[in-house]
Amino acid sequence: MACRISELIIDAADPERLAVFWSEVLGYVEVGREDDGSIEIGPPGVGFGGPQPTLILSPSTDPRPAKLRLHIDVNPTDRDQDAELERLLALGARPADVGQDGTENWHVLTDPEGNEFCLLHARIAPV
Structure with missing residues (x-):
């Protein structure tokens, strides 16, 4: 048995802006919003659990410390x-x-x- 990537979470100062950007880049659509301001985007008609991972843009005020490791x-x-x-x-x-x-x-x-x-x-x- 193995795992597969189902979601990627990206901390964002402006989740709405990044959701729009990444939706355009990947051809994704919004598939959900949470009360904390998180926005999930994914493939149209599929969303979470499909063959491609969804992205969750999660609100954060933490400054980015350095180059990302991923x-x-x-x-x-x-x-x-x-x-x-x-x-x-x-x-x-x-x-x-x-x-x-x-x-x-x-x-x-x-x-x-x-x-x-x-x-x-x-x-x-x-x-």
Whole structure:
């Protein structure tokens, strides 16, 4: 027996803003809200328990201490990497320098709150 990732929780100063950003990036929709201000987003028509993990944007006022020890990687599904990079930048992603040497075939970006994620090169089929 094994486990699989069902949810990823991201602390957010503005959960609404990050929910909108990540929903656009991943093609997700809002699947739930909690009284504490948390917003859960996931694949349309599936939500929690489907083949892809949902994201929970959880309100937090804690300052981010340093570079995250865990980050999300995303792959384009319906366009090449350059076109997807353009789309992500238009949504509010920003390039980030975490020590790349320029030979990588991925782009390091941050979401609107500065959380790092990578746009990988390979185009994969949508789930």
